[in-house]
Amino acid sequence: MMKVSVTTTKFDLTDVELRQMCQLGVDCIDFGTGSSFPGVKEQGFPDLDELLKMKRKIRSFGLDINRVTLPDLSSKFMNNEKGCEDELENSVNAIKVFGEAGIKIVRQRFAGDTFNYMTKSYQARQRGGAIARGESLGFNKEPYETPTLEEHEKWWGRFRDAYSKLVPVCEDYDVNLGMHPSDSPNHDTPFGGSTIAGLWMSSQVKM
Numbered sequence: 001m002m003k004v005s006v007t008t009t010k011f012d013l014t015d016v017e018l019r020q021m022c023q024l025g026v027d028c029i030d031f032g033t034g035s036s037f038p039g040v041k042e043q044g045f046p047d048l049d050e051l052l053k054m055k056r057k058i059r060s061f062g063l064d065i066n067r068v069t070l071p072d073l074s075s076k077f078m079n080n081e082k083g084c085e086d087e088l089e090n091s092v093n094a095i096k097v098f099g100e101a102g103i104k105i106v107r108q109r110f111a112g113d114t115f116n117y118m119t120k121s122y123q124a125r126q127r128g129g130a131i132a133r134g135e136s137l138g139f140n141k142e143p144y145e146t147p148t149l150e151e152h153e154k155w156w157g158r159f160r161d162a163y164s165k166l167v168p169v170c171e172d173y174d175v176n177l178g179m180h181p182s183d184s185p186n187h188d189t190p191f192g193g194s195t196i197a198g199l200w201m202s203s204q205v206k207m
Contacts, residue, residue: 003027005066013056018061028066029058034109040071044090046097055101067105067178070094070166075111078158088162092169099173107178108166110190111129112155117144118186135184146188155190179188 005028006021011098012135022028026053034040039047056067066202070091077084091108098106145156182189 003066005030007032008158009016009033009036011038013054013058015061016058018058018063021063022061026063030067032069033067037068038092040090044086045071045093048097048100051097051101051103055103065103067099067107068103070106070108073107073111073141073158073162077162078111078155080158080201088165091162092165095169095177096173096174099175104174105176105178106170107180108162109180110155110159112147113180113190114182115144115146115186115189116186117142118146119184137186152188152190152193159190 004026006026007030009032011031031037037046039045043160043176058065071087071094073091074084077087095106118140119135122134122136122138122139123131127131151194166177169175179191182191185192
């Protein structure tokens with residue numbers, strides 16, 4: 001059965017907002033920002049009691065939580081700077097909290113997984129006059145550089161370091177760890193079209 005989910009960047013959803021979601025036929029909510037949960041700013045990972053309180057409120061409107069975002073792994077972590085392992089530990093603790101709260105899908109954001117500087121953002125008008133986010137490579141006239149091969153490999157190395165710690169905890173707490181493609185999937189982004197195609201081809205060769 002297909003369900004409709006919407007993404008929000010705020011945690012303290014009001015009754016009016018939740019009621020509107022119901023009226024629009026929404027079934028679930030995705031929380032797209034790891035820092036929006038109570039406790040993250042104070043201790044680095046979500047507070048279980050506050051999370052459960054919000055989950056009960058969401059369910060009282062006939063909705064549920066579909067996916068949440070772990071605390072971001074910043075450029076400090078990706079560059080393996082001193083003290084950066086605290087960030088990964090916060091993500092590990094966040095998985096445990098979400099697992100205890102019965103939330104089954106989490107995702108991890110990494111610094112450098114998108115190249116927003118490559119595009120020009122604008123309001124795209126679509127059918128019926130709907131306004132949505134638009135991004136254009138053509139509208140951006142500013143010069144930019146993409147990572148070198150060495151920088152690209154270093155990024156993937158830190159990605160693997162993180163997943164080697166996150167996956168076992170997800171398995172222990174029965175939580176699914178999702179990967180969000182680079183959005184937008186510009187050339188040379190870690191999860192861009194050419195990179196994903198290369199990963200797919202590599203997997204076929206190994207089979």
